[in-house]
Amino acid sequence: MPKLDDRLKAVAVQIRSSVHADIGSDHGHLIKALLTAGRIQRGIAIEVNQRPFENSRSTLTGLNADVRLADGLAGLNPGEADSLSICGMGGELIARILQSYPDRVPPDLVLQPNRCPEAVRRWALGSGYHLVDEQLVIGRLRYQILRFQRNHACPDPAYASVDRDAALLFGPLLIRRWEPQFRDVLLDEYRYLNDFDRRTNESQHRLDALANLLQSEPPHSNGLDG
Ligand SMILES: C[S@@+](CC[C@H](N)C(=O)[O-])C[C@H]1O[C@@H](n2cnc3c(N)ncnc32)[C@H](O)[C@@H]1O
Incomplete structure (x- = not known):
């Protein structure tokens, strides 16, 4: 997958769906890599700022992708995407973006908070999303890559038999694997x-x-x- 650092590579391998939206697409490299690797059929890149919006547009020219200038999920219609990523922002901002339009959040999510992953885990626990995978990538920072799936049927089993407080801070699946x-x-x-x-x-x-x-x-x- 061209032009991705280890952090975004680890995000990309978690994504395989028909239509994928990336919020805060910036350079647009994640959507481009997903499309060229055939991991998605169509991409939606959403950016709130003009310069990165134009960067995404230039990267994604000629590919099966929409590039939208919008604030978070305001740029996505309900049911439009099967999966969504938000990477390289603080956990509180990621949670705020998801909270703003609960009915627009797709069933599969890959979220990479640069800090405060507990805000993202807390949002998921309160919103019926189960944590199905956690990866740690060491780069400029210690990145956690969190994958969630919508599931309102039962409490999230990831938190069974681990200390809830420590699990929110450091990751229930990472704690269980204890690598x-x-x-x-x-x-x-x-x-x-x-x-x-x-x-x-x-x-x-x-x-x-x-x-x-x-x-x-x-x-x-x-x-x-x-
Ligand atoms: C630090 S960059 C990360 C870029 C890329 N996702 C990555 O991980 O390499 C964060 C990007 O998110 C965009 N952004 C921040 N808040 C946003 C929002 N509410 N909606 C859409 N884009 C947003 C910023 O303009 C910026 O381009």
Whole structure:
């Protein structure tokens, strides 16, 4: 898939549908890569700002894609897309965009918050979307790529038998998989926050949650010993 960094590559492999909308398309590379790889038949790129809207339009010229200048889901009709991505924004903004037009949110979502993924997980829990996959990609930041599917039938099983607070902050599926790279990211953040003399309530809360997770980590050695 041309021109995608590891973060957007990890997003792209989660998407396979007929019509896909990307909100905040900026350069338009994600939709282009999805179309040229045959992962989608039609793309809808939505941008709120003029310059990135024009960049998307230029990237997607000649491809089966609409490029729209609009604020989030205001640019998408109900039922128009099978799937949607929102990448490279804060989690609160992603949640706000989704909350603004609940009836326009497609059944399949891939969301990549640059920060505050808990806002996205909280939105999904309250809106009948189940978390079906979480990936961690280490780049300029530590990116979480979250995939959701609409399911109003039952509570999200991703949160069964994990601490809800830690799961919202760090990811229930990532915690269950407990891969070395994920554990190292948690341990780095624990050490960083632990070195602070004065912590905000929020950073103290994260530190406590990290300490609990790392102390109760599954079978291998306790990360807090070293
Ligand atoms: C940091 S860029 C990320 C671009 C691309 N999605 C990526 O991950 O590489 C965020 C883009 O989202 C656009 N954006 C922010 N809020 C938006 C909204 N409410 N509706 C549509 N686009 C928005 C910005 O103009 C910007 O181009």
